[in-house]
Amino acid sequence: MGGDGGSIPGRQDLVKTKRKPEMAERHVERIARWLHCAITQEKLRPPIVSCELGRLYNKEAVLEFLLDKGSCQSAQHLRSLKDFKELKLTDNPAYRGPSNDKGDAYSDNQASLYICPVTGLEMSGRYRFCFLWTCGCVVSEKAIKEVGSDVCHKCGGPYIPGDEIVINGTESDISLLRNKMLDKRAKAKAEKKAKKSQKRKLDEKVVDGVDEKSESVESKSLQAKFRNLPKR
Numbered sequence: 001m002g003g004d005g006g007s008i009p010g011r012q013d014l015v016k017t018k019r020k021p022e023m024a025e026r027h028v029e030r031i032a033r034w035l036h037c038a039i040t041q042e043k044l045r046p047p048i049v050s051c052e053l054g055r056l057y058n059k060e061a062v063l064e065f066l067l068d069k070g071s072c073q074s075a076q077h078l079r080s081l082k083d084f085k086e087l088k089l090t091d092n093p094a095y096r097g098p099s100n101d102k103g104d105a106y107s108d109n110q111a112s113l114y115i116c117p118v119t120g121l122e123m124s125g126r127y128r129f130c131f132l133w134t135c136g137c138v139v140s141e142k143a144i145k146e147v148g149s150d151v152c153h154k155c156g157g158p159y160i161p162g163d164e165i166v167i168n169g170t171e172s173d174i175s176l177l178r179n180k181m182l183d184k185r186a187k188a189k190a191e192k193k194a195k196k197s198q199k200r201k202l203d204e205k206v207v208d209g210v211d212e213k214s215e216s217v218e219s220k221s222l223q224a225k226f227r228n229l230p231k232r
Ligand SMILES: [Zn+2]
Pocket: 132, 135, 136, 137, 152, 153, 154, 155, 156, 157
Protein backbone atom coordinates (compact mmCIF):
# COMPACT_ATOMS: atom_id res chain seq x y z
CA MET A 1 0.00 0.00 0.00
CA GLY A 2 1.10 3.54 -0.75
CA GLY A 3 4.06 4.88 -2.66
CA ASP A 4 2.50 4.30 -6.13
CA GLY A 5 0.62 7.57 -6.13
CA GLY A 6 -2.68 5.75 -6.00
CA SER A 7 -3.16 5.97 -2.29
CA ILE A 8 -2.19 8.34 0.44
CA PRO A 9 -0.23 6.63 3.18
CA GLY A 10 -1.75 7.01 6.60
CA ARG A 11 0.14 8.59 9.45
CA GLN A 12 0.48 5.18 11.04
CA ASP A 13 2.53 3.83 8.10
CA LEU A 14 4.87 6.81 8.04
CA VAL A 15 5.44 6.84 11.76
CA LYS A 16 5.96 3.09 11.88
CA THR A 17 8.56 2.90 9.13
CA LYS A 18 10.40 5.88 10.53
CA ARG A 19 10.50 4.80 14.17
CA LYS A 20 11.19 1.10 13.99
CA PRO A 21 14.94 1.04 13.21
CA GLU A 22 15.57 3.89 15.62
CA MET A 23 13.85 2.03 18.42
CA ALA A 24 15.74 -1.16 17.69
CA GLU A 25 19.00 0.78 17.71
CA ARG A 26 18.14 2.39 21.01
CA HIS A 27 17.21 -1.00 22.43
CA VAL A 28 20.59 -2.47 21.45
CA GLU A 29 22.34 0.58 22.87
CA ARG A 30 20.41 0.26 26.12
CA ILE A 31 21.24 -3.44 26.48
CA ALA A 32 24.88 -2.77 25.60
CA ARG A 33 25.24 -0.40 28.54
CA TRP A 34 24.54 -3.30 30.91
CA LEU A 35 27.28 -5.41 29.39
CA HIS A 36 30.09 -2.95 28.67
CA CYS A 37 32.32 -0.56 30.59
CA ALA A 38 31.27 3.08 30.05
CA ILE A 39 34.92 4.12 29.61
CA THR A 40 36.57 1.39 27.54
CA GLN A 41 33.45 -0.26 26.03
CA GLU A 42 35.07 -3.56 26.98
CA LYS A 43 32.93 -6.34 28.44
CA LEU A 44 32.15 -5.82 32.11
CA ARG A 45 33.93 -8.21 34.43
CA PRO A 46 34.27 -8.13 38.22
CA PRO A 47 35.21 -6.06 40.06
CA ILE A 48 32.53 -3.82 38.54
CA VAL A 49 32.03 -0.31 39.91
CA SER A 50 29.43 2.42 39.50
CA CYS A 51 29.31 6.17 40.03
CA GLU A 52 26.87 8.78 41.33
CA LEU A 53 25.23 8.80 37.87
CA GLY A 54 24.69 5.03 37.84
CA ARG A 55 27.05 4.15 34.98
CA LEU A 56 28.84 0.80 34.97
CA TYR A 57 32.60 0.45 34.64
CA ASN A 58 35.34 -2.08 35.07
CA LYS A 59 37.22 -0.99 38.20
CA GLU A 60 40.52 -1.32 36.38
CA ALA A 61 39.37 1.16 33.70
CA VAL A 62 38.32 3.75 36.30
CA LEU A 63 41.65 3.46 38.12
CA GLU A 64 43.52 3.93 34.85
CA PHE A 65 41.29 6.89 33.99
CA LEU A 66 42.04 8.54 37.36
CA LEU A 67 45.76 8.00 36.91
CA ASP A 68 46.10 9.79 33.61
CA LYS A 69 42.82 11.76 33.53
CA GLY A 70 41.58 10.46 30.22
CA SER A 71 39.31 12.49 27.99
CA CYS A 72 36.37 10.07 28.20
CA GLN A 73 33.18 12.15 28.42
CA SER A 74 31.32 9.49 30.43
CA ALA A 75 33.83 9.74 33.26
CA GLN A 76 34.66 13.44 33.60
CA HIS A 77 32.77 13.54 36.92
CA LEU A 78 35.11 10.96 38.47
CA ARG A 79 37.77 12.82 40.46
CA SER A 80 38.99 10.32 43.03
CA LEU A 81 38.40 6.93 44.65
CA LYS A 82 35.56 8.53 46.61
CA ASP A 83 33.51 9.07 43.46
CA PHE A 84 32.73 5.44 42.69
CA LYS A 85 31.63 2.32 44.53
CA GLU A 86 32.46 -1.31 43.99
CA LEU A 87 29.21 -3.18 43.35
CA LYS A 88 28.05 -6.24 45.25
CA LEU A 89 26.21 -8.24 42.61
CA THR A 90 24.22 -11.47 42.81
CA ASP A 91 25.18 -14.14 40.28
CA ASN A 92 22.38 -15.54 38.15
CA PRO A 93 22.23 -19.33 38.66
CA ALA A 94 20.62 -19.62 35.21
CA TYR A 95 23.62 -18.06 33.48
CA ARG A 96 25.47 -20.73 31.53
CA GLY A 97 28.74 -18.97 30.82
CA PRO A 98 29.96 -16.96 27.86
CA SER A 99 29.03 -19.72 25.39
CA ASN A 100 25.54 -18.21 25.47
CA ASP A 101 26.88 -15.03 23.89
CA LYS A 102 26.11 -14.81 20.21
CA GLY A 103 28.58 -12.19 19.10
CA ASP A 104 27.11 -8.72 19.20
CA ALA A 105 23.52 -9.86 18.86
CA TYR A 106 21.51 -9.18 21.97
CA SER A 107 18.54 -11.34 22.64
CA ASP A 108 15.97 -10.98 25.38
CA ASN A 109 16.13 -14.73 25.91
CA GLN A 110 19.78 -14.60 26.81
CA ALA A 111 20.26 -15.18 30.53
CA SER A 112 21.93 -12.24 32.20
CA LEU A 113 24.94 -12.55 34.47
CA TYR A 114 23.29 -11.06 37.54
CA ILE A 115 19.91 -11.02 39.22
CA CYS A 116 18.12 -9.20 42.02
CA PRO A 117 18.66 -11.21 45.24
CA VAL A 118 15.14 -10.34 46.43
CA THR A 119 12.86 -10.63 43.39
CA GLY A 120 15.03 -12.84 41.17
CA LEU A 121 14.58 -10.37 38.27
CA GLU A 122 17.40 -10.50 35.74
CA MET A 123 19.72 -7.52 35.47
CA SER A 124 19.53 -7.30 31.69
CA GLY A 125 18.39 -3.73 31.11
CA ARG A 126 14.77 -4.75 31.00
CA TYR A 127 14.00 -3.95 34.64
CA ARG A 128 15.10 -0.99 36.68
CA PHE A 129 17.96 -1.73 39.06
CA CYS A 130 19.61 0.37 41.77
CA PHE A 131 22.64 0.16 43.97
CA LEU A 132 22.92 1.53 47.49
CA TRP A 133 25.70 4.08 47.77
CA THR A 134 26.54 3.14 51.37
CA CYS A 135 27.10 -0.60 50.88
CA GLY A 136 27.29 -1.02 47.08
CA CYS A 137 24.64 -3.77 46.98
CA VAL A 138 22.65 -4.08 43.75
CA VAL A 139 18.92 -4.84 43.88
CA SER A 140 15.94 -4.24 41.60
CA GLU A 141 13.99 -1.03 42.12
CA LYS A 142 10.95 -3.23 42.64
CA ALA A 143 12.58 -4.79 45.71
CA ILE A 144 13.29 -1.37 47.22
CA LYS A 145 9.79 -0.06 46.49
CA GLU A 146 7.76 -3.11 47.40
CA VAL A 147 9.68 -4.59 50.29
CA GLY A 148 9.83 -1.51 52.47
CA SER A 149 12.61 -1.92 55.01
CA ASP A 150 15.26 0.02 56.86
CA VAL A 151 17.94 -2.55 56.09
CA CYS A 152 19.66 -3.48 52.84
CA HIS A 153 18.01 -6.60 51.40
CA LYS A 154 21.34 -8.07 50.36
CA CYS A 155 23.83 -7.41 53.16
CA GLY A 156 21.57 -6.47 56.07
CA GLY A 157 23.35 -3.13 56.54
CA PRO A 158 21.38 0.05 57.19
CA TYR A 159 19.27 1.42 54.34
CA ILE A 160 18.89 5.18 54.23
CA PRO A 161 16.03 6.30 51.95
CA GLY A 162 17.43 8.25 49.01
CA ASP A 163 20.73 6.36 49.20
CA GLU A 164 19.88 4.35 46.08
CA ILE A 165 21.25 5.20 42.65
CA VAL A 166 19.41 4.04 39.54
CA ILE A 167 21.77 2.08 37.30
CA ASN A 168 21.72 3.08 33.62
CA GLY A 169 18.58 5.14 34.19
CA THR A 170 16.63 7.32 31.78
CA GLU A 171 17.75 10.82 30.84
CA SER A 172 15.57 12.29 33.57
CA ASP A 173 16.99 9.82 36.14
CA ILE A 174 20.49 10.92 35.17
CA SER A 175 19.69 14.61 35.38
CA LEU A 176 18.20 14.07 38.87
CA LEU A 177 21.29 12.10 39.91
CA ARG A 178 23.56 14.80 38.48
CA ASN A 179 21.80 17.48 40.53
CA LYS A 180 22.06 15.30 43.63
CA MET A 181 25.78 14.79 42.95
CA LEU A 182 26.42 18.52 42.47
CA ASP A 183 24.50 19.37 45.66
CA LYS A 184 26.46 16.78 47.62
CA ARG A 185 29.77 18.09 46.27
CA ALA A 186 28.90 21.73 46.98
CA LYS A 187 27.93 20.78 50.53
CA ALA A 188 31.15 18.80 51.03
CA LYS A 189 33.17 21.76 49.73
CA ALA A 190 31.41 24.20 52.07
CA GLU A 191 31.95 21.86 55.03
CA LYS A 192 35.63 21.49 54.18
CA LYS A 193 36.00 25.26 53.95
CA ALA A 194 34.24 25.77 57.29
CA LYS A 195 36.44 23.15 58.94
CA LYS A 196 39.56 24.76 57.49
CA SER A 197 38.72 28.23 58.79
CA GLN A 198 37.80 26.76 62.17
CA LYS A 199 41.13 24.95 62.27
CA ARG A 200 42.95 28.14 61.30
CA LYS A 201 41.30 29.98 64.18
CA LEU A 202 42.27 27.19 66.57
CA ASP A 203 45.83 27.18 65.23
CA GLU A 204 46.08 30.94 65.76
CA LYS A 205 44.93 30.53 69.34
CA VAL A 206 47.44 27.74 69.95
CA VAL A 207 50.23 29.80 68.40
CA ASP A 208 49.30 32.74 70.63
CA GLY A 209 49.32 30.47 73.66
CA VAL A 210 52.70 29.00 72.77
CA ASP A 211 54.14 32.46 72.22
CA GLU A 212 52.99 33.68 75.62
CA LYS A 213 54.29 30.55 77.26
CA SER A 214 57.69 30.64 75.58
CA GLU A 215 57.94 34.33 76.30
CA SER A 216 57.29 33.79 79.96
CA VAL A 217 59.72 30.88 80.06
CA GLU A 218 62.30 33.03 78.37
CA SER A 219 61.80 35.97 80.71
CA LYS A 220 61.90 33.68 83.72
CA SER A 221 65.21 32.18 82.64
CA LEU A 222 66.53 35.69 82.01
CA GLN A 223 65.44 36.74 85.47
CA ALA A 224 67.16 33.65 86.87
CA LYS A 225 70.34 34.55 85.02
CA PHE A 226 70.27 38.03 86.46
CA ARG A 227 69.63 36.65 89.91
CA ASN A 228 72.60 34.31 89.61
CA LEU A 229 74.96 37.06 88.57
CA PRO A 230 77.68 37.50 91.17
CA LYS A 231 76.87 40.45 93.39
CA ARG A 232 79.38 43.23 93.48
ZN1 LIG B 1 23.93 -3.84 51.23
